Amino acid sequence: MLQVENVTVRFGGVTAVDDVSLDAQSGEITGLIGPNGAGKTTTFNVICGLQEAVAGRVRVGGVDVTEQKPHLRARLGVARTFQRLEVFGSLTVADNLRVAAEARTDPTTDPETAVRHALARTGIAHLAEARVTNLPTGLLRLVELGRALAAEPRLLLLDEPGSGLNDVETERFAELLLDLAAEDGLAVLLVEHDVELVMEVCSNIHVLDFGSKIAEGTPAQIKANEMVQAAYLGSEVV
């Protein structure tokens, strides 16, 4: 569903992403991990078009979108959440989702059905009429996830959606992710600091460090990879 090929991003003299390639398949959850500043969010921005790459290509569903504006990529089925929240503060929770549902270009359901469905899936239906400014951060992450789902994407980019959730909530969240991949056939690309969660749900994991990809593989392979351990995981997972 997604192919990122040899993407490089520079900010001034700093190379934030250096010749990174990765892909994400439909029906699977792909992990993207790495220490702070490894270039994960920048990679997300390149995929959805908020950041121009100096080199490399991005393909979504086989279509080369490298030169395309963000809103055109969204219309190909790309949706995302933001690590630093970008909710619509002046709207209610339901209206946040409604904006996404109404922005679809070839909707399969009417907007209200899409909104109800996404509210139910993320478990925030009882907050539908709440104004988002009154909600705590953990719930706002769910609003962003609900909003992304209301857009009915084919490729879902999640930027640290699990931060701020407790153990029980994290477990439910993992179930939801697996469900989205297995039943809805979404390609999910997950940036997450909770390594346990990533190991649990992902079928394939890419590891970034200082802007370069240092490893790729199944959770078992990543756990066993010495470079990854040295760069990032430390002893906690081993």
Next chain:
Amino acid sequence: MSQFFGFTVVGLVVGCIYAMAASGLVLTYTTSGIFNFAHGAIGMVMAFAFWDLSENRGWPVPLALVAVLGVIAPLTGALVERFVIRRLRGAPVEVTLVVTLALLLALLYGSYVLWDPTLARPLPRFFGNNAVRILGVNVSYHQLIVVATAVLVAVGLRFVLYRTRTGLAMRAVVDDPELTALTSAEPDRITALSWAMGASLAGLAGVLIAPLTTLDALTLTLLVVNSYAAAMFGRLRSLPLTFAGGIGLGLLFSYGSGYLPQSDFNNRLRDGLPTILLFVVLLVLPAARIRAGGAVSDRRAMRLPSLKASIRNASVFAAGCVLCAAALPEERLGTLGDVLAIGVILLSLVLLTGYGGQVSLCQLTFAGVGALVVGKVGANPFGYGLAVLIAALLGALVALPALRLRGLYLALATLAFARFFETVVFVDPNAFGANTRFAVDRFSLGPLDFSGEKMNFAFLGVVFSAAAVGLLALRRSAFGRRLAAMGDSPAACTTLGIDLTRMKLTVFTISAGLAGLGGALLGGLHTGVSVYDFTMLGSLGLLLVVTLGGIANVSGAILGSATLGVIAALKPSASEEVQRFLDMAPGLTVMLLLARMPDGVAGWLGRQWERVTGEDRGAAGLQSLEADFVGDPGTGFDADPDTGVRPGVLDAAG
């Protein structure tokens, strides 16, 4: 040859002054991230202070210079930074724009309080008219001083920024204030220092240019528009390019004045040159990247009334207007009529800025176009329709080139547009004319004649109510949701498939059309208009009062307009000093209160109302959420019969 050299000297001198002013602007912008629209006003106040000390109080010139540029100006800059600018950190761009515009108006009208604007204040040049002869041209000491000062400023700034620790910290603040704070370089102190320096540079420019032109508050305040163009040329970053831009602009000006054949149109074109250049520079700026800022906007968290409720309220309002028209004596209806007609123009700002987060500094220009079209074509449905249409098209035209740019540049483009229409287009004899009154009729439709005072007032009441309902209906539509979403987070919108450029263009067009309608109504109310009714400064004033009223709410438009009405009603019976103070009041209030009350009076009233009635649905949602966590029954969520686990917020059951 000596003629050419003469023009060159004049252009160089003026250009040096622009460059100094513009470098102060760039300095404050880069360290605080806030574009200071009041930069010229600060320079103006310093020029007046210099006059006051040296001419009025008879201080020796060097002492007065040191007092103004070394004490008063830096102190003013630092105080402004401390009490106005610092509170704006992280605020959305439209808020920062409005605050510095408020500062501009407060300083301008404040100077009228201190220095009676009806008196002439000749300010002699430095060393009088002493001159040296260079290449057959008399170059005055004053001109030599200007050029020498500019060179000193350029070299000095370069030295401070690149050769001192403070300068290093200043450049660091630009990149990342949080990081600079970590390295204990105290960004607050650095920003305050740069604002102090910026104010001194503005003062220097003011003191140097006032003797060359005239010590007039408005002229000096608006001269800064020329510096905007120079600062844009340096992309608000590069000081060398800013200097080049300023000097280039001065030369172009001078050659234009010298070589363009004398004609009425060419004279006006020269006046409009800086704004044309500003527009051109904006055109060639690279497109802005949409940033994910990560701020949860809470500027417009106001409950929308249902369509039914808004129709009911508007009907009551319209009926009230009709009753007023019937009951009140005709001479009372004039000011109230202004409130309604200006209210329609303010509604256009509620749509554009309040809902969509875009800033326009030329709404009165669109209003003027509306009045112009109705005056030319006739005050019938066709004329009104055409007025709205042409204003809307102009709105699209001014927005189009600037849409890809950031909010600040879009605002500057509208400012340039407003100045251009004010100085070049509206004064044309085929439009309003320079000092003449242009007749505009009141609306009529066959036998329906609304030209009488009472009929016209009732008409205005109905039109305002209809426009308000229309606006609320628009806000409740899919387009309106999208508009509010764009105002909150452009990054999220664009990643959801929303074409921001098209959205901005659409909302600009509708807003300009609405402003055009308001202008036609306003012109009809007064049965005529002049160029002074539709100035850029007037547009700024409107933006301020609607911000004060509550720019996110339809009721804010009428509250803002009523504020102007109250001021207008108080003025005739007030002394001249009080009148000037009244002019200053909106700017002063917005400047000091906006950081605390971003949603204005209407927003504040709305929150009080919700507190009284307990209508805060967000709070209700949270209560049910807490109940959910503590296992309170009756929230509509049942525990799983097998495990006894209650579904939490992450109920993935679908």
